[in-house]
Amino acid sequence: MSDIEESQFSEYEDEELQEIILGQHNNESNLGNSSASKDQNKRPRCGNEEARDSLLQKELENVRGINKVIENVVSSLECAKGNMDTVSRTVKSASSLLDTWIRILSQAEHNQRLILNPGWEGASADLAAIETESIMRAQAQERKAAEEEKRLEEAKRKAEEEERHRQVGTSTRSVRGAWSKPRGSGRGSTGSSGIPSEKSESSAR
DSSP states (O other), X not given: OOHHHHHHHHHHHHHHHHHHHHHHHHHHHHHHHHHHHHHHHHHHHHHHHHHHHHHHHHHHHHHHHHHXXXXXXXXXXXXXXXXXXXXXXXXXXXXXHHHHHHHHHHXXXXXXXXXXXXXXXXXXXXXXXXXXXHHHHHHHHHHHHHHHHHHHHHHHHHXXXXXXXXXXXXXXXXXXXXXXXXXXXXXXXXXXXXXXOHHHHHHHO
């Protein structure tokens, strides 16, 4: 083979090798680009998920904080309720003590008036007066009851008398009506009393 042919052959082989090498390089570059694009596609997805998780975590922390605040408010309200119950019991106790103190002052004033009254004869006289007053009150009630009973009896008696007079008047009117009937004119006729009339006697004669 001549030198010219050998040089052409070597050039031809070099071109084929270069094409093969270029093809492999292109394939590798394509593979690299595809893997890079896949990585780029994966990275935004991973970034979105991480951002979503971080947002959810923040929301969870906010909700927990709100729940804690609400629990503190409820605890404060329960504590305030307990304090109000204590205040209410204290006010009731103070009111009871004031009522007792007012009764004591009233009794002391009454005792002072009795002591300063020159006509006061002592507790025994007061008890006797109270007993006498109760007896008089009972007697007044008895008199009132007796008067009421007497009034009812009088009304009942008057009603009975009126009923009796009414019955007597009715019977009197019935008797008068019987006597005022016309006498019979026939023979043997009699009056309403059963006695023969004068006309019947004259006719018989």
